[in-house]
Amino acid sequence: MYKLILSGVCFLIMASGFSQASEMAEIEGGTYIPLYGNDSLPVSVENFKIDKYPVTNKEYLKFVVENPKWKKSEVKALFADGRYLNHWKNDTELKSDELENAPVTNVSWFAARAYCKWKGKRLPTLDEWEYVAMADKETADARKKDGYNEFILSWYERPKSFHQEIGSTYENYWGVYDMHGMVWEWTADFNSVIISGETRRDENQDNNLFCGSAAIGSSDLMNYAAFMRYAFRSSVKGNYSIRNLGFRCAQDTNEEENSANEAL
Amino acid sequence: MKLYKLMFLSILLLGTSCKNNENKSEKSEPVAQAEAEPLPEMSVFQLPSSWTTQEGEDIQLEELRGEVLVMVMIYTSCQAACPRLVADMRNIQKKVSEEANKETKYVFVSIDPEVDTPERLKTFAKENEMDNDQWLFLRGDLEDTREFAAVLAVNYKRISPMDFSHSNIISVFDKDGVLVHQKEGLGTDDTQTIEAVEQHVID
Amino acid sequence: MAILNLKFKSTTITFLLSSLIIVFTSCKNDDEKTKDPEDVKVSQTMNAELTAPPMVPKPTGRRKAKKLVVDMEVIEEESEMTDGVKYVYWTFDGTVPGSFIRTKVGDEVEFHLKNHPDNKLPHNIDLHAVNGPGGGAESSFVAPGHEVVFSFKVLNPGLYVYHCATAPVGMHIANGMYGLILVEPEEGLSEVDREYYIMQGDFYTKGEFGEPGLQPFDMKKAIDEDADYVVFNGKVGAMTGDNALTAEVGETVRLYVGNGGPNLVSSFHVIGEIFDKVYVEGGDLVNENVQTTLIPAGGAAIVEFKIETPGEYILVDHSIFRAFNKGALAQLKAEGKENKKVFSGKIEEGIYQPEGGGIQEMPVDEEELAASRPSEKPGLEEKMELGKNIYGRTCVACHQANGQGIPQVFPPLAGADYLNEDVKRAIDIVLHGKSGEITVNGNTYNSVMTAQNISDQEVANVLTYIYNNWGNNGTEVTEEMVKAQRRN
Numbered sequence: 001m002y003k004l005i006l007s008g009v010c011f012l013i014m015a016s017g018f019s020q021a022s023e024m025a026e027i028e029g030g031t032y033i034p035l036y037g038n039d040s041l042p043v044s045v046e047n048f049k050i051d052k053y054p055v056t057n058k059e060y061l062k063f064v065v066e067n068p069k070w071k072k073s074e075v076k077a078l079f080a081d082g083r084y085l086n087h088w089k090n091d092t093e094l095k096s097d098e099l100e101n102a103p104v105t106n107v108s109w110f111a112a113r114a115y116c117k118w119k120g121k122r123l124p125t126l127d128e129w130e131y132v133a134m135a136d137k138e139t140a141d142a143r144k145k146d147g148y149n150e151f152i153l154s155w156y157e158r159p160k161s162f163h164q165e166i167g168s169t170y171e172n173y174w175g176v177y178d179m180h181g182m183v184w185e186w187t188a189d190f191n192s193v194i195i196s197g198e199t200r201r202d203e204n205q206d207n208n209l210f211c212g213s214a215a216i217g218s219s220d221l222m223n224y225a226a227f228m229r230y231a232f233r234s235s236v237k238g239n240y241s242i243r244n245l246g247f248r249c250a251q252d253t254n255e256e257e258n259s260a261n262e263a264l
Numbered sequence: 265m266k267l268y269k270l271m272f273l274s275i276l277l278l279g280t281s282c283k284n285n286e287n288k289s290e291k292s293e294p295v296a297q298a299e300a301e302p303l304p305e306m307s308v309f310q311l312p313s314s315w316t317t318q319e320g321e322d323i324q325l326e327e328l329r330g331e332v333l334v335m336v337m338i339y340t341s342c343q344a345a346c347p348r349l350v351a352d353m354r355n356i357q358k359k360v361s362e363e364a365n366k367e368t369k370y371v372f373v374s375i376d377p378e379v380d381t382p383e384r385l386k387t388f389a390k391e392n393e394m395d396n397d398q399w400l401f402l403r404g405d406l407e408d409t410r411e412f413a414a415v416l417a418v419n420y421k422r423i424s425p426m427d428f429s430h431s432n433i434i435s436v437f438d439k440d441g442v443l444v445h446q447k448e449g450l451g452t453d454d455t456q457t458i459e460a461v462e463q464h465v466i467d
Numbered sequence: 468m469a470i471l472n473l474k475f476k477s478t479t480i481t482f483l484l485s486s487l488i489i490v491f492t493s494c495k496n497d498d499e500k501t502k503d504p505e506d507v508k509v510s511q512t513m514n515a516e517l518t519a520p521p522m523v524p525k526p527t528g529r530r531k532a533k534k535l536v537v538d539m540e541v542i543e544e545e546s547e548m549t550d551g552v553k554y555v556y557w558t559f560d561g562t563v564p565g566s567f568i569r570t571k572v573g574d575e576v577e578f579h580l581k582n583h584p585d586n587k588l589p590h591n592i593d594l595h596a597v598n599g600p601g602g603g604a605e606s607s608f609v610a611p612g613h614e615v616v617f618s619f620k621v622l623n624p625g626l627y628v629y630h631c632a633t634a635p636v637g638m639h640i641a642n643g644m645y646g647l648i649l650v651e652p653e654e655g656l657s658e659v660d661r662e663y664y665i666m667q668g669d670f671y672t673k674g675e676f677g678e679p680g681l682q683p684f685d686m687k688k689a690i691d692e693d694a695d696y697v698v699f700n701g702k703v704g705a706m707t708g709d710n711a712l713t714a715e716v717g718e719t720v721r722l723y724v725g726n727g728g729p730n731l732v733s734s735f736h737v738i739g740e741i742f743d744k745v746y747v748e749g750g751d752l753v754n755e756n757v758q759t760t761l762i763p764a765g766g767a768a769i770v771e772f773k774i775e776t777p778g779e780y781i782l783v784d785h786s787i788f789r790a791f792n793k794g795a796l797a798q799l800k801a802e803g804k805e806n807k808k809v810f811s812g813k814i815e816e817g818i819y820q821p822e823g824g825g826i827q828e829m830p831v832d833e834e835e836l837a838a839s840r841p842s843e844k845p846g847l848e849e850k851m852e853l854g855k856n857i858y859g860r861t862c863v864a865c866h867q868a869n870g871q872g873i874p875q876v877f878p879p880l881a882g883a884d885y886l887n888e889d890v891k892r893a894i895d896i897v898l899h900g901k902s903g904e905i906t907v908n909g910n911t912y913n914s915v916m917t918a919q920n921i922s923d924q925e926v927a928n929v930l931t932y933i934y935n936n937w938g939n940n941g942t943e944v945t946e947e948m949v950k951a952q953r954r955n
Contacts, residue, residue, distance in 0.1 A: 077305035078415065083584065083612050109414060154683050156587055157555035159545065184587070191414055192421035224635050224686050228588060231634040235589030235610040238414030242611050243584045343861045351865070351876055351914055391917050393902060450864070451873055 024049040024251065025175040032131055032141065035226045045131045050124055051248035052176050053166040054103035054183060055115060057094055063115050065092065070111055077239070079110035084241040101165040103183050103246035109238040112186045116249035123188040124250035126233075130226075133180065135173035142173075143226070152225035155181045162244055184232055186247040193234040303329075307441035308415055313408035315373075318385035318401040325441065328400075332368045332464045333437040334457070337418045339376035339428055340388040348450045349432055350392055356434070357398065359458050364465040367439075370399050373412060375420045375428055377403040417446070438464040504622040507532045507573030514538070515576075517566035520700045521712060523662040523723060524569040527651045532573030539566060540581040541590045541609075541631075541644075548696060549703035549794065551679035554672065556701065557590070557631070557642040563701025564666035564727060565629070565646030570596075570621050572653050577618045578603065584612035589633055594619070595765070596627035596648045604632040624652040626749030626767040628725050637729050641671055641689050643701055645727030647767055659771060660718035666725040667733045667762070667784060667795060668701065669694035676793060692730040697789040699782065699797045706782070706797035714774050716803025719743075721771045722782075728764030734785040735762050737772065737799070744771040759785050774801045775809040847931070847943060854932025857925050862933075865916070870937040876914060878907040881937030890934075890942050894952040897926050923949040 026049055031042040064070050071091040075084055086106045089095045107115075109123075116122050124132075136142035136151075143149070155161060162183050169181035179185075236242065303309050309326040316322055336353055338346040350372075357370055374380035380388075385401035404412065413420060420430035436445040436457060445460035512534040516524040542561045548554040559565025570576060582590055589610045593602035597619045606617040631644035647666060671689040672682035676696060688695065699705055706712055714720050726733045736759040745757045746769035754760075762768050774780075782797040783790035790796045862880075866872050870880035880886055885907040886893055900918035904911055919926070923946045930944040 076310055078307065078310045086584070110411075113411075149686075150683075153686065157683055159543065159555070160585060161587075189410060189421070191410070191417075191419040193419060224638060227635050228638075232587075232589055232610070234419065235608055235633075237417050237610075238411070240610055240613065244587050244611060343864075347917065348864050354914070355876065391900070392915055451876065 023052045025052050026253065027128070027132055027174055027176075030131070030140075032127075032134060034127065034130055035230060043127050045127050047253045048124075048128055048250055049253055050128065050132055050174075050176060050250045051121075054178055054185060054246045054248045055112075056101050056166055057088075057098065057104045058100040060104040060107070060115065061092060063118055067114070067118060070114060075111070079239055080108040081239045081241050083243075084108060084111070086241065087243070099163065099165055102163060103166055103178070105162050105183055105243055105246045106241040107186075107245075107247065108241050109186050109190060109236075111241075112247035113188070115247075119249055121249035121251045123186055123247060126187040126189050126192055128250055129179075129185065129187045132172070132174055132176055135176075135179075137170050137172060140173050149225045152180045156225075156228060162246070183244050183246040184229070184242070186245065187233070190233045190236065191238070193230050304440050304442050306443065308412075308437055308443065309441035311408075311411065311415065313404055313411065315402040315404045315408070316382050318382055318389050318395075320382040323402075328369060328371075329441060330367075330439050332364075332439060332461050333371055333441070334368065334461060335371045335373060335416065335435045335437065336433070337373045337375050337413060337416065337420070337430065339374055339430075340380050340384055341376070341426055342428065349434070350394075352434060352447075352451060352454065354392075354394075356454050356457055356461070359454065360461050364462050365398065367465045368398075368461055370394075372399070372401045373409070374401070374403045375409060375413065375418075375430055376422075377406060377409055416443075436460040436464070438467065504572045505620065507620075509534045509573065509575045512536060512577075515568060515570070517560065517568060518664070519560070519562045519566060520564055521663045521665060521706055523567050523649075523664045526655055526658070527569060527571040528655050530571065532571055532575070534575045534577060535570055536577045536579065537568055538579045538581075539592070540583060541586060542583050543586045543588070545681065547702060548670065548672070548682065548698075549677065552672075552674075552677065553681040554670065555642070555681070555683075557588075557639060557644050559592070559629075559631075559644060559646050563643035563645075563668065564664070564725065565644070567646065567664045567723070568629075568648040569651070570648065571651045571655070572621060572624050574650075575618060575620050577616065578607065579614060579616050580607045580609055581614040582609045582611050586611040590631050590639065590644065591633050592629055593632040594627065594629040594648055596621050596623070596625070596629070596650050598622055601632065602629075608633065621650045624650045624751070626650075626723055626725070626746065626769050628727065628765050628767055630727060630765070637689060638684060638686070640727060640729040641669070641684060643668065643727075645725070647723055647725045649723060656721075656769075659721040661712075661714050661720045662723065663712050663720070664723050665699050665706070665782065665797065666727055667697065667699055667731075667735070668727040669729065669731045670696035670698065672696065689729065694731060694789075694793060696794050697731060697784060698794040703794035708798070711779075711798035711800045712782075714799060714801045716774050716777050716801055716806070718801075719771060719773045720799070721769060723767065723769055724762060725767040726762040726764050730764060731784075731786075731789070732764055733762040733795075734759050735768065735770070736760075736783055736785040737770075738781040738783060739778070740772045740774075740780055742770040742772050745769070774803075776806045777801045777803045847935075850928045850931045850943075851935060853925075854928035854930070857921065857929040858932055861919055861921065862929065870933065870939075872907075874910075876912070878905065878910070878912045880933050880939070882939065883907050886933070887940045887942075890930075890944065890948070891952060893930060894926060894944065894949050897921075897930065898949070898952055899954065923953070 027045075027047065029045045029047040031044045033042050064072075068074055072085045072088060073091050083106055087095055087098050094100065113123055134141045134143050136145060136148045139145075161181065164182055166182070167177045169178045171177050172179060236245070303326075309329055311325055314322055314324050334353065334356060336349050338349055340346075353370055353372070357365065360368060372385075374385065380403050382403065385403065386395070389395040389399060389401055403409075416433060416435050418431045418433050420428050423429045432448065432450050434447045434457060435443055438444050444464055445457060447454060447457045509532050513536070515535045515537045517537065517539070518524050539559050540561070541557070541559060543555065543557050544561065545553055545555050556563055568576075578592070580590075580592055589608060591604045591607040591609065593604040595602055597603045599619060603617055603619060607615050609615045627648050627650065629646050629648050631639040633639050645666065645668065647664065671685045671693070672678075672695045673685045674680070674682050674695075685695075696703065704710070724733075724735055742757040742760065743755060745754045745760045746752070747754050747760070748763070749767040749769060757770075760768050760770060778801060780799040780801065782799060784795035865877040866880050867877075870883075872879035872881075878885065885905060896916065897919050900916050902915040904913045906912075921929070926949045927944045927946045930949075931942070934940060934942040934944065
């Protein structure tokens, strides 16, 4: 009898967790060779959890309501530039042609970070994000497959892809959606990318702008698709709010979601 | 042509001398009042992070309000560019007028807080003969350091257990912590950096 | 005719304007004539007139150098490559090539580059007319929804390409991110009747030439330099039919021709015309009576010709399959009176019997490559090798690649008296650091070198490397010598 109740409770918890937004996928750690790294040495990634979907307008709205300092009208310029939530009509309403379940964009890195903190989570590190993003539908590392790169490249050429509901692209090997084909996503250490915007110079070892750059190089220059992602990251600053840039949160495996939603 | 320059200069001088006077009269008022003014939105002092100095004291960035800050992010075990960033900072400090230096602090923020303990920062300061009030060495936790770098648009990445790759940027903040100037690259012309310091000491 | 009228008007206005400026500036005019473009003072600010291809802004005429504000926006947008074929172009100002920028030597260009908020990618601009690292690429790197401002002074007259240089550069160029900037000499270019702006580019699509639908960029083809489209002004037929360029008999036409690439070199030719003048590669050198001029990828040329007879002139890349199978073709229609003296048209047609012909074979030259040298590494050389590595790691940042140091900040090692005088002192400095004033080759330095945390062996190697390079005295430093200088 007792057991039965317990399992019933479990079932309830699972069901309530089914609102797709708060779902996270368990990612089994491992090593991978990033596009940019230390002499193409493998980087290891621990086990962690990551949101299955990017954070939506609807979810972000809840955050803003509970944390007024992140309202469009209240936010400090140091933390978010003038385009912050530009596609929202006001502090609490979307513009009429925007979708509630589309990924929230026009959010700064500071804002994305605060959101994840409020959820008891954190932003994924660049390595974590890239690790999950290597996957296609069937394999954990699909980077050498033609179709994988083509999908990403074709997204670069598709205008207004931010105007889609989450889950519209493929579910990858880890059960995570929309890593490619929807929006760019913030990572915790987005500013660890050392590209000056002058690619031709970045390949030159005598670089005055960055210390120790000789050890930084691209492990696969032919991987245009990823190359552009790094270029994008290197063009942004923490308070930039960009139409094609959203985020999702991550968490260490041993931590549970903070249901209390600690206020900030 | 020279005449033009002279005229321009004298206008500038006129302008600044007026300002100077105003400033003096303001100075006599209690400092507390100035600090009571709300921080500008773009002030770096909006960051809630706290930091430890080379003397082992904990400080909030806001405690630095009221001085012009020249800031750079380095790590002490760096052998490539950091000695040159240190030299650049030293040169700027040398070239800024004595008067202006009274209201200016030169701040090094470590991007490697795990290795750069206060003791280590202190040793570094001594080695580089920067062990006085003019120079400040700070370390914070990993998260706050990343955040601070985001504000400065400094990018960095650990590339080996000992080494980081990082942007070489020297930033100047006005007395309210608003970023007013950045100089990128090593050994590049520092005239504008010095001008920025001088100007914002007066403002 | 309408165009002519307009042109007349605008030149009068320019003239009036420039005479006004002359009046205003005459007082300080005297010493400016002989100056370096670098020292040319700019008198006023004006917004640059930017034109979409094939049009060109009006000449700078006799105007003085100015502060010229250039406003450009990067737009990623879908457009038509040819009938039924769509392509997503990345553009400067919404056209391929981007807007034509017309400047004059000495102009101070204040460049505003905006990246449209809906764009996905960061972009930048490298202008070949800029004297400075990256041609502005680094200063102009801009994220979507942002704007950067940078400025430069144009010093060298000529016609220059600009293009996006963001990673991956090839793809940004292949998608259409290029254009031309003209720097006119102080006295301006000579007056002509018509001016047009043409730029060649090669495109790489998933589908073959003409395959309908939205065609994505094909990276592999681009790398293989296997172009599907080679076109003038971004698409097939940009200047044919109703869009053909026009001129009248008796007029002199000047074409500003650029080649964006990314890969192919253009053999630019106008069928039925001989270029009276070619500003070779867009520079000062003028060649006359040219049939075909070569325009490298990332290069340009100015060509001029007078139209003697009416009819249709075809502009092509004379790598001729590109013209007829890939799109590199444009038309110039000239109206006016026939001139039989210059061109008769067909007089008669007959039968021609060839006598036969052989196929010539080119002799094949065989080239031999030199064999790689055997390498030997005696003790000193090995030390030098190791020392070089250490130097590259720990010394080069301050003392520089060839030991030249940095004036006023870091003393030189190359041919340095201070170094060569006293090897013990040199070892001591590496081991224990040095501060305070020193004099090297007559110059004083006052900086701080911290103690280097490297082994005795490494100190010996790096100093040996330094002493045996750059005109130094060839001392070989041993581990023992270093050990002797260690303080305990």
